[in-house]
Amino acid sequence: MLEQGLFPCPEALTDDELEPPINEPRINERIRVPEVRLVGPNGEQVGIVRIEDATRLAQEADLDLVEVAPNSRPPVVKLMDYGKFKYEAAVKAREARRNQANTEIKEMRFRLKIDEHDYETKKGHIVRFLKGGDKVKVTIMFRGREQSRPEMGRRLLLKLADELQDLSVVENMPSQEGRNMSLVLGPLKKKAEAMEEQRKVRDERKAADKAERAERAAAKAAKKTSGDESE
Template sequence: MGPNGETVGIVPTDQALKLAQEADLDLVEIAPMGKPPVCKLMDYGKFKYENAQKAREARRNQTNVIIKEMKLRPKIDAHDYETKKGHVVRFLKAGDKVKITIMFRGREQHRPELGYRLLQKLAEDVQELGFVESNPKQDGRNMTMVIGPHKKKAEAKAEVKAAKQEAAAERAAEQAEERAERTSVQPATTRKAKRANEALDPDIDL
């Protein structure tokens, strides 16, 4: 094959090398298992550079999927449930998947409906942030369910960054306002002190 993908045809190896030298290119074997093997005239250094650039760009655009895990007992009390749910909410807001594991002990293993109802309740409580990606299933002494976030990781990061920038701007505005108030109050206080001193001794030149 020629440098632009055109077919040159079947030629002896020495002739192919001669064509590469005349074109100031490299002879690269791209399909060694072909009969006959397929080679292409190309700038191998440029080819490697472009492939490296494509690989780097692919890694940059790749989204790392992180699965967090939250473990609950089937008879968890209300306070602990709210705490665990808060963690799940935080994970989903960050764009992470969450694996919920219900751990059964002793006779609890014979009442899987307790775990199923708890998982259903949790899924309903966080439905605005995530969806059930993997339905509840029994796995020995545990029951598991996976909740996926509605928003992708990149979107979640962008929202968090925007929220931080907005909060920083609000703090800067409040600080500027406080400085302005202190500046406007100071002269009035100084004038008040001056009038008080003049009342005590009108001959004092302030």
């Protein structure tokens, strides 16, 4: 248990100052400076202390002394379970890479004079892509004299974005490239979250189907038993 007020308390540090450096930080006996600014395991500010005192406190708390801001004067160190910290950081990094790798950019093409039925059909596909956690690039293809009316294409794309605002965010506003004009919609939910929701829906549907089959079987068995008793 760290005693507050044991050492002079410096001004509060920002979250950025407490972030570990990108490279492997120095820990425990590898920290070779006369004094450090010590931060407790829950972020409490202990103060500027001699490295010997900081090391002793770490040993008493069965924690590691980790240098989190080596360029500060004096360097900032924090008491933490470094093994647990590295494990959690690796899990987060792996999850971030998986989300990035799984996210795809789907493309949906519209004609400027698309009819209502085709519009709704294509919008349904876009909804499915967004719910699946994928980005969608929506492209309007201009033909002939339609190229002189880019505002019509912009209006159609913005209408679509407005109708899908509950599922998406506009990542790139309508921009024209040659005969085409495109808009990019990003999903509100990450790929991993969308996949987890889909898995839950499938599991719930399977459970409901199983319960329904069991109920039919029980009703059939009850009906058969009733028939046997009446004979």
